[in-house]
Amino acid sequence: MTTIKDVAAMVRVSPSTVSRVLADSPRISEETKQRVREAMATLHYEPNMLARGLVTNTAGAIGLVMPPGLNEFFENPFFSEMMSGVSEVARKEGFDTLLSTSAINEEDALDRMIRGRRVDGVILLGSRLQDPVLDQVVKLRFPSTLLGRPGHNIPISWVNNDNVQAAYEATLHLVGLGHRVVGFLGGSTDLVVTSDRLEGYRKALNEVSLTRDARLEVSSFFLEQGGYLGMMRLLALSERPTAVLASDDVLAFGAMRAAAELGYRIPEDMAIVGFNDIRLAEIANPSLSSVRVHMQQLGIAAAQQLIAQIRNPEIGVQHTVVPTRLIVRNSCGARLQPQRG
């Protein structure tokens, strides 16, 4: 392994000079820099990040802390797109991206990453209503950004959509198409994102004076299968919904499959709107109406916020709201001639 000493020896300067060249210090003459750089190239020198990190107390990496239930998360296209945004920014800014795979739970993952000095900051993917991880990271005063919204009042930077508003608008859209019984199909209820979208849904129903029915609000796990099962429940109700707002596209697809299997036509017998607008929404048949949340943009903003914080710890908490937009396609029936209402 080539070290700074080898380079120094080759150019007949001291290790500190080589170190200064690495940092492009103005105190080193251009000529020396030139010679040192040549030596680095011929020796294939690459700085040892561990050694550097040990003294500078930096890691050159940002950590992605997965929510519990890794697999569920990996399988959701949301994840890839968000990560694509994160890593794009990380790359540009010279950071690597570390996945918190080595621990069994979020708390341990965080401890390992933070106290173990493996990363310079963390992006927390999603939050639960009472989330100890948030307290933990705030208590440690460690650079961090939450992708989502904290469920309780805590000074932490975050990047989020206005999920209440988005779900509110999506629900009103369905109501505007004439639907009087609208179901809500959500993911895990202790996730803030689920609760926010549910709130928006309820708000809309209240506003148009439609009676709410707890049985119309089903929650399941965040997988296609979860949507499938949830939809089965909704369809089994004595007063079954004619439209459903799903809090995730993957759930929406499961719901569509369930409905189709039982002979319901979409959108004629059952209108569906999803959330996230994953790539597949456009391709599917029928194409899925969905609230576009700009997943990649969320990832980009989170990474940028985090890196700004790492570079300037005094920056204070930052909040970014990425706007959403309802993309109307075929699954909600808006493109049909109005039949009800």
Add this chain to the structure above:
Amino acid sequence: MTTIKDVAAMVRVSPSTVSRVLADSPRISEETKQRVREAMATLHYEPNMLARGLVTNTAGAIGLVMPPGLNEFFENPFFSEMMSGVSEVARKEGFDTLLSTSAINEEDALDRMIRGRRVDGVILLGSRLQDPVLDQVVKLRFPSTLLGRPGHNIPISWVNNDNVQAAYEATLHLVGLGHRVVGFLGGSTDLVVTSDRLEGYRKALNEVSLTRDARLEVSSFFLEQGGYLGMMRLLALSERPTAVLASDDVLAFGAMRAAAELGYRIPEDMAIVGFNDIRLAEIANPSLSSVRVHMQQLGIAAAQQLIAQIRNPEIGVQHTVVPTRLIVRNSCGARLQPQRG
């Protein structure tokens, strides 16, 4: 930050004793271990991985080297599923997972990771026909596993499907359904996986004495849009195919969209078989027949092989072939009554 010294001071032992407790050395009395561990807990001690890595020359992480064209890759569900397998193993074995996002190309990413001692081994995701990265990693004698097959003869561990055989069987399946003009829709031609699947396709056509036509072999980028455009080309041919083998499900979906848009019914007018069997294949309408490659299994095997290598560098190159299976659904027409042949 709590260090080993703080713990040592608290228990009134030397730092080396604490270090030995960390390693659970048998030379330390149970009683001392107990006291040290208590101190570690109350002080929230967490070992500094940088310092440890500096002396042991380990990083506690495995690197995932993305192929160039990050985004294309992130968007393919193949990636998430494979990564889910990798990280599951990594977690169990106590490794973190580092994404090579910080460099602009694979070579630099590797240099940074390997010479920078950020990882203990790397998983290379996919290979091109002449791939300098493979030479690089072999030359450095660094633990590594290729997810795919090397395009040239080089002693490197890999995990792969038998893509030639799989494509051969899939093509024969289509021929067996009576198709006499079968198209091939591939990804980037310099990828080994594309070339292998193409070879299997050709082999099948030769075997059943169907004339091959270079115009029936189109290649495009690895996105839905690529499949869409490729299919448009195939449909424009004077002698157009009645069946298409797509070397990736995402391409297959693009192809299906193109065909549907132009009024072709699937599978009646156009039979399609894809590759990878992503989750969506089952859900899609019509459901997509696809060669299941067990993406997660590939990731698991790659990670296991790599970690075995890290733990025992003398282990030599290992090769794993993960079997494939053609999953017949609706898009290939096998479930219809035979109409041709």
Add this chain to the structure above:
DNA sequence: CTGAAAGCGCTAACAC
């Protein structure tokens, strides 16, 4: 403009 020296937190001989 450059060099010498100390030290980041940890492990690993080598002592006792």
Add this chain to the structure above:
DNA sequence: GTGTTAGCGCTTTCAG
């Protein structure tokens, strides 16, 4: 069983 010591590769005062 435990302590002492040196050193991993690098950055950073402090000298000059």
